Every structure is written in C-alpha cells, then in structure tokens.
Amino acid sequence: MLISSNSVDQQFATQAALASGLTLLVVTDPKEAAKLIEAETPRCILCDVSTHELYVALENALQETVGLFSDKLNSNSIHFIGDGDLGQASYLVQSPIFGNFMIRPEKSIDEAGQHYGRVLKGSLQDRAFGVRNFLKSNAKTQTIKLHITTQKQDAVEAVRSYLVAAKFNNRMAMVIANGVDEILMNAMFDAPTDELGKALYQHTARSASIKLEGKHAVEMEVGYDGQYVAVAAIDHFGSLDKSRLLSLISKVYRDSEYKVRNQGAGAGLGLASVFQSGGSLVFVSEARVRTEVILFFKRTDNYKEFKAQFKFIGTQLYF
Amino acid sequence: MLKVTKEDANGTVLFRLSGSIEENVNFEQQFGSITGEVCLNCKDIPRINSVGVKSWIKFFQAAQAKGLKLQFIECSTAIVEQINLISNFVCGGSVESIYAPYSCPSCKAEQVGLFMCENIKKLNFELPDLDCIKCGKKAVFDDIPEEYFSFLMR
Numbered sequence: 001m002l003i004s005s006n007s008v009d010q011q012f013a014t015q016a017a018l019a020s021g022l023t024l025l026v027v028t029d030p031k032e033a034a035k036l037i038e039a040e041t042p043r044c045i046l047c048d049v050s051t052h053e054l055y056v057a058l059e060n061a062l063q064e065t066v067g068l069f070s071d072k073l074n075s076n077s078i079h080f081i082g083d084g085d086l087g088q089a090s091y092l093v094q095s096p097i098f099g100n101f102m103i104r105p106e107k108s109i110d111e112a113g114q115h116y117g118r119v120l121k122g123s124l125q126d127r128a129f130g131v132r133n134f135l136k137s138n139a140k141t142q143t144i145k146l147h148i149t150t151q152k153q154d155a156v157e158a159v160r161s162y163l164v165a166a167k168f169n170n171r172m173a174m175v176i177a178n179g180v181d182e183i184l185m186n187a188m189f190d191a192p193t194d195e196l197g198k199a200l201y202q203h204t205a206r207s208a209s210i211k212l213e214g215k216h217a218v219e220m221e222v223g224y225d226g227q228y229v230a231v232a233a234i235d236h237f238g239s240l241d242k243s244r245l246l247s248l249i250s251k252v253y254r255d256s257e258y259k260v261r262n263q264g265a266g267a268g269l270g271l272a273s274v275f276q277s278g279g280s281l282v283f284v285s286e287a288r289v290r291t292e293v294i295l296f297f298k299r300t301d302n303y304k305e306f307k308a309q310f311k312f313i314g315t316q317l318y319f
Numbered sequence: 320m321l322k323v324t325k326e327d328a329n330g331t332v333l334f335r336l337s338g339s340i341e342e343n344v345n346f347e348q349q350f351g352s353i354t355g356e357v358c359l360n361c362k363d364i365p366r367i368n369s370v371g372v373k374s375w376i377k378f379f380q381a382a383q384a385k386g387l388k389l390q391f392i393e394c395s396t397a398i399v400e401q402i403n404l405i406s407n408f409v410c411g412g413s414v415e416s417i418y419a420p421y422s423c424p425s426c427k428a429e430q431v432g433l434f435m436c437e438n439i440k441k442l443n444f445e446l447p448d449l450d451c452i453k454c455g456k457k458a459v460f461d462d463i464p465e466e467y468f469s470f471l472m473r
Contacts, residue, residue, distance in 0.1 A: 153341065169429050171396060171420060174366055181341065181368045206342035206370045257407040260377045269369035273404060302422045303461045 002026045003033040003058065004048035009081055009105055013046055019117025020044075020124070027057030030058045034065035038209050044120055050083040050104065052091050059095070075099030076123065076316050085276070086313065087252035098246065099293045102312035112310035115228065115298075119282065119314065128284045128316045129292055131223035131230040139225035148216045149188045149210045155220055156181045159231060166224055168299050172306050175277045176229065180220070183233035183293045187218045190266060191235035191291060193299050206266065221292075232294040232318040240285040242315055249275055249313060278307045282314035321364075323349040326423035327365060331356060339364035346378035354387055362393040362418065367401055372408070377443075379410035392416050396462075404471045414470065421449050422461035429461070430454035436471055444468045 002013040005028040017024035022043060027033040030047075037045065049055040059068065066072050076097040082089050086101055105112035122133030134140050134175075146155055160177035164170060185206055192200040192215075201210070212218045219234040249271045258269070274295060275281060285291040300306040321344050326333045334350065336359060367375070377390060389412025394402065399417050401408045417439075418431040430452050439446065444464045451458040463470070 004407070074400055153339075169422070171429065174397065176369055178366055181366075185342075185368070185370070239377060258372075258376060258405045260373055260380070266370070269372055269405075273369060277400070301427060302424075304463060307463055307466070 001033065001036065001042040001044070002046045003030060004046070004081065006048050006050075006081075008109055009046070009048055011109050012105065012116070015110045015113025016046070016117035016120055019114040020121040022120070023186040030061035031065070032243070033058075034061040037062070037072055038066045042077075043124060044081045045081060046081060048087075049080045049092060052089075055080075055091050055095070056233045059097075060098070063194065070071075073097055079120075080263075085252070086246070086250040087272075088177040090250070093246045093250050098242070098315075100312065103310070104310075105310040106290050107131070107308070108310070116205055116312065119312070123314065127318060128282075128287060129286075129290065131221050131232050131294055134282065134294065134296070135223050135228060135230055136225035139223045139230075141221060141223035143219055143221045146184070146188075146212050146220065148212060149208060152181065152184050152188065155184060159220075159222060162222065163229065166229070166299070169303065169306075171298070171303050172297070175306075176231070176279070176295070178230050179274040179277065179279050179295045179297075180233070180273055183231070183295060184220060186270065186293065187235040187291070188212065190215060191237045191239050193237055193239040197239065202266075228296055228298050230294050230296050232292045234290065234292045236290055238285050238289040238291050240286045240291050240317065242283075242317060245283065245315070247269070248272060249281070252276075269270065275311065275313065278309050278311065280310075280312045280314075282312075282316065284316045286318040290294065320344075321349065328358065332470050333358045333360060335360045335363070339365060340367040340375065342368070342370040344371055344374050346374060349377070353382055354378075354385060356388045356390065357413075358390045358392055360393050361391055362396055362397045364395045364398055366397050372401060373404065376405070376407065376410065379412075380407070383410045387413065393418065396420050396431065399467065399470075403466065406473075419446055419467070420461045421458040422458060423451035423454060423458040425456045426451060426454040426460070430458055432455055439468060440471055444471070 007082045013024055047058055062068055075097050076099050078097050080092055080101045081104050083104055119134050122128050125133055156177045160173045163173035163176055189201045189206055215236050221232040223230045247272045248268055251272045280296040282294045321338045321340050324335045376434040391412055391414045394417040414436055416435050419434055421430045421432055428451055432449050446460045448459050
C-alpha cells in the first residue's frame with residue numbers, strides 16, 4: 001500500500017511493486033488508508049511523511065482506527081518517505097511506528113524503485129538475514145570470518161581492493177571501506193552485551209586485541225550484483241537498540257559542535273557518517289540471536305552521482 | 320597507519336601527515352608537545368574513521384586550549400569531508416588550501432586539483448576544468464559544490 005498523492009512516490013512504488021512481486025494499492029487519504037489497514041493488513045506500507053503535518057495526519061488516522069500498538073501495524077513493514085536526511089525530521093526518529101525510511105529520489109526514479117523493490121522482497125522473508133536477499137539474483141557473495149579484532153583493518157583493505165577491482169573509483173571504494181570499518185567496529189565492540197544487556201566493551205579501546213570466538217564471532221559478507229554492492233557485518237548478540245540507533249544515525253554536527261565523550265571508547269559518529277556519505281543501511285536483528293548491519297552503495301560513473309544516490313535506512317527486528 | 324614528519328618551513332613548524340587515521344593513532348606520541356603556530360599538511364590522508372576523528376578532536380582541542388594555532392594546507396578529500404561534517408573538526412584553525420576531486424567524463428580517470436580556499440571563494444565555488452592526466456581531455460569537478468565547499472559557505 002502506498003499512502004501518498006505525490007506522483008514521484010507513485011512512480012517509485014509502481015516499480016517497487018513490480019520488482020517485489022507485490023500488488024500496489026495507492027491511497028491518498030490517511031483515514032481511508034487506516035480503514036483499509038484495519039480491514040486487511042497490507043504486507044508493506046509506504047507513506048509520504050515528508051512534512052510534520054503529513055506524519056501527524058497519518059499517525060492520528062492510524063491511532064483512531066487501528067491503534068498505533070496494534071498487531072496490524074508491524075514497524076518492519078512500514079516505510080516512511082521523506083525529503084531530506086533523518087536529522088531534519090526528528091518527528092520520524094521519535095515515531096513509535098518507525099521501521100524504515102527513504103529519501104525520495106530526485107533522479108532515476110524507476111531504478112530506485114526497482115532497487116527498493118528487491119529490498120522490500122528481502123525484508124518480507126521470515127528472517128531477512130543475508131545480503132543475497134537484497135541484491136539481484138546474479139549477485140556473487142563471499143563470507144569472511146574474522147578471528148581477532150585486529151584483523152579489522154585487513155578486512156577493510158580487502159573490501160577496498162575488491163571494489164577497485166570491480167571498477168568502483170578510488171574515492172568511492174575508500175568511502176565504502178570506511179563504512180565497512182564502522183560497521184565491523186560496532187559488531188566487535190558495541191554489539192557484545194552480558195545477559196542483562198549491559199555493553200561489555202563500552203570502555204575498551206577500539207585498538208584492543210580481542211579474540212572473536214564463540215558468541216563473539218564476527219563475520220563479514222560481501223555481495224555485488226554488478227550495480228549494487230552490499231557489505232554486512234554480522235554478530236551473534238542480537239542486542240540492537242532501535243531508539244539508540246536512530247538517535248546516532250540522525251546526528252548532524254555540521255552546525256553544532258561534536259563533543260568528545262569521555263564515558264565510552266566509541267565515537268558515536270560512524271553510522272551517521274556512513275549515511276551522509278551516500279550509503280544506505282539495513283539493520284536485521286533477532287533479539288539475543290544475531291544482528292546483521294548491511295551497507296548498500298550503488299556503483300556510478302562519477303562521485304557526484306555516487307553521493308546523490310537514492311538512500312534509505314531499514315530496520316527488520318524480530319523478537 | 321598514520322606517519323607524522325616534522326619540518327621547518329621558513330620559520331614555521333610544518334607537520335606532514337600520511338596514512339589512514341584510525342583506532343591505532345596516538346597523536347600525543349607522534350606530535351609530542353606542540354605550541355605556538357603550526358602548519359599541518361594533510362595531502363596524504365586517504366581515510367579517517369570515527370575513532371580517528373574522536374582522537375583528532377581530543378588532541379587538537381586540548382592543544383588549542385593551550386594556545387596552539389593551527390593552519391591546514393593541502394587537505395585531502397577525506398579531510399575536507401570531515402571538515403564539512405563536523406563543525407569543530409579544525410579546532411579553531413584555518414584551512415588554507417584543499418584538494419578538489421575531478422573526474423574525466425571521457426576516460427573516467429580520477430584526479431585532484433589543489434586550490435587555495437581564498438581562490439575558491441573568488442571563483443564563487445565554480446572550479447575550472449582541468450586537463451585529464453590520462454587522456455588530455457577535460458576533467459570536471461566531481462562532487463556537489465554546495466556540499467564539498469560547505470565549510471567555506473558557513
């Protein structure tokens with residue numbers, strides 16, 4: 001279901017529906033949409049919430065008809081469409097139904113819709129683990145196990161070299177490698193928690209050498225379908241906290257000062273910088289079992305297009 | 320891994336930084352105690368991760384508090400991106416010159432061009448084309464001017 005009167009959204013959703021094999025239903029009135037959701041739960045809901053007013057109208061309609069915390073609303077299947085970075089839309093970050101967010105594409109709308117359609121299809125799996133779920137069927141994938149935290153830089157360099165060999169330009173490859181650095185570091189140092197959910201390495205220097213064995217094992221999966229590259233960092237803690245994640249990812253320090261935190265060894269900058277550099281992110285997590293953080297980047301002929309590519313953030317959480 | 324070399328350039332202390340800046344960086348050890356006016360050449364920094372950024376700001380902010388004046392020259396594209404993303408990345412210092420990314424629409428080759436920040440402003444952020452180092456045709460500025468030069472527009 002698409003809830004939008006925007007013609008770009010309709011073009012985008014048409015392609016997304018085709019690529020995902022879903023039937024598209026377009027509704028422009030949030031109240032009518034809420035009634036339809038109550039009558040028959042759609043598999044995915046894409047909604048234009050590019051202004052605070054549009055979001056409030058949707059939230060009110062859902063609250064009055066379905067109830068925001070109803071079983072009929074699963075945030076995994078709700079996809080917000082906005083116009084700018086998440087940092088400019090704090091009302092979305094605080095939304096109780098936030099699941100997925102995309103920035104409305106300005107160019108190559110059909111292609112963006114097809115790409116998102118594959119992401120939608122992947123997200124509809126019982127458990128959306130594995131980069132292959134989100135790429136074209138011809139994608140080649142490879143999984144690398146890291147045995148110790150100090151192997152991270154070698155893994156990052158391996159991805160960079162692979163991308164250069166796959167004809168990504170050097171600057172793109174470096175930006176993607178930096179993103180991989182951040183998600184691997186999170187998997188190694190931020191994901192591990194004790195039985196009560198307390199972070200184990202909050203105060204541990206990120207240069208520390210720690211064996212990645214048993215539950216602490218970290219894998220990296222790389223997939224490329226000739227157009228999109230996807231790299232996943234995989235941990236076995238399933239400790240993802242959505243509200244903290246959204247708070248970190250929406251942070252913008254362009255105008256306000258970044259203050260060095262003394263209470264933790266991490267910087268709190270990594271995920272936001274990945275999203276601001278052109279990458280898309282999908283977080284797939286099963287509580288206390290596994291988390292996969294997947295980075296997506298499209299290969300383009302030049303960096304200008306690379307930076308302006310269609311972007312999204314997705315969360316698929318299972319409890 | 321970052322390497323820092325110190326030079327004396329016409330009475331000014333010049334530090335040349337080369338290599339990636341990540342979690343293994345130890346600025347205190349590599350710079351020692353620095354005071355007065357120093358110039359940092361950032362030409363050969365291809366990458367900086369979030370922990371590197373945190374260490375950078377922590378070190379240079381502390382030095383700034385002790386009166387250190389920083390001048391950044393030949394900033395690589397990776398450093399320019401951080402200057403744009405984080406308002407206090409230069410810790411009160413001045414950015415004198417930066418590398419601008421170029422690509423050739425004909426042969427897709429990448430290259431960079433060095434520009435004084437003052438001149439970029441005079442050009443109204445519209446950089447001239449360069450000769451492609453590979454095929455000799457025109458290479459064009461390859462980024463979004465409003466984003467790449469945003470620190471100069473603040």
